[in-house]
Each structure stands twice: as structure tokens, then as C-alpha cells.
Amino acid sequence: MLPAGDRFDWYEPTFDDADDGRIPAFLAIALRARLGRGKGRNGYAECVTVERDGEVLAHVYGRSARPGEVHAVVTSSACDEVVPLIREHKRFRNHRVSRADVARDFVGDFAEWDARSVAFAEERGIKHLFFSDSDGGATRYLGAASSEVRHRLYKKSEQVWKMFPEKAAEFPPGVLRSELEVRPGKRDVKELAARLEPSEFYGLSDWASDYGRRFLDLDVERLPTHFRRPSDHSRMLFWLGRQYGPAIQERAADVGALAAVDELLVALGLPDLVSMSKREGD
16 A cells, blocks of 8 residues: 655754764664664764664764764655654754655656656756666656755656565556655754655745645645744744644634733733733723
């Protein structure tokens, strides 16, 4: 059975002020896995692998030139288990994302989808490339390889049959994959990405959000990617509204806006301002 909706198929988080051994130890315990050794890369001298049943679920890189910085790479189906552990754990959820791939599998006619993708790219002035092989595989890329946002449409069935024949039964003929690759360049956007659901990554680009609406029936909000470094207070208000705004709106509809404001002031430890809000409302 194909997974429903959008999911992460690649996730690279970076953590600050993290002990090199704490993250792999946490993952090994949570996943009932064991730890192994890999090769360091990109300024990280050490790599610890988290493995289970012969499969590497995560690579965790440490001993960086930047003290306390730890980097992890999670790919493929391991994302379904590992990424939620990282994003929901109170110690590790405050990270930044260097790369995330958002994938959706569905059954469709590649030629038809490819033609629509090319028309979309030419309409928007986006670079596009096509690759195929002798085994029937085919991939359409939208966006330059050097850009922060790139999209791939490819024949997933043919890829699996070629690379993982033991999994062929999981992918019947005609399965396509729509995959958005995001590599945020700015630290603010990397931090924002750590809080986004998979489908919300389409909102990090004008053309990607348009693609999501037209091709995948996504109603995604265009998200800010060019920051003037807002204050900590502004960032706090943004996330407060994003997380609790809908619940506060529902409460205001039930008891009235002023009553909802008074309740919020009391919850925030500001009962002296309740009478002020009432006077201003009179």
C-alpha cells in the first residue's frame, strides 16, 4: 500500500549545544537499534550510525570545529520513524534544517504529468531537465541544481524494481513520485523549516507553492523567507499566533472577544490588566 499524503524522504537537522553522544544514544534506545561507526564529512570528524536489522536508520556527525554542533542525516523510509522522534523531543526539536525532501507517491501516467510539468516550468520561466535510462526510468527536474528549491517527478516503480528488486511487490506499475527538495540558505529559514509540516515546505517558494496548488491540491501559505532579523518578541508572537491562534479564535466566538482577552491576560499572569481591557471596551 502506498503511503498517504506528503512525507519526509530526506531530513538533515543540525543541533547546537548538543553532546555528541546524546543524540545517537537517544535514537538507539527509542528505535531499539544499535550504534555503529561511519566516516566523518564536511567538517565533522566523527560519524555514529544508528542501525537496526542491517539497515542504517540515521547518520549522526559530531566533533565539529564548532563546539557543541551535531548534524544528522536521515533518508528514505527511516524518516517515518526517526524524524518525528527528533521533531517532537523537547531537547532536540529546536534545530535547523539543512535539507529536507518532501515526497508523495501516486499512480499516474508519467507522460501526461511530465507534459504538464514542462508547460508549468515554461510558463513560470523555470529551468527544467529530463533524464531517462534504458530500464524505462525517467525523471523530470524543475529548478536549477544550485537553487534552494527543486522539484523532481519520476517513475518510482521503475526505480524500485531496478535498485530494490526485493521490494518490487510494494510498487505496482505506474507509481510516480513527486518530490520537493529544499535546501534553505539562511539560518532563519532553516529554523523555520524545523517547525513546518511536510506539505508546508511548498510555501517556501512562490513557484513551489503554485505547483502544490495546481498539481497536488495543496492549499499552502506562502511563508516568509527573507527576514530582517525580527526581534525575539516578534518571533515569539508569530509562533504564539501560529500555535494557539485558532483555539483563541474559537474561544472568542463562544464567550466574546473581550472575555477571551481577559482569560488570556489572567493565564499570562497579568490579572491587573483585566479591568483595563474592560474599561476600554465600555
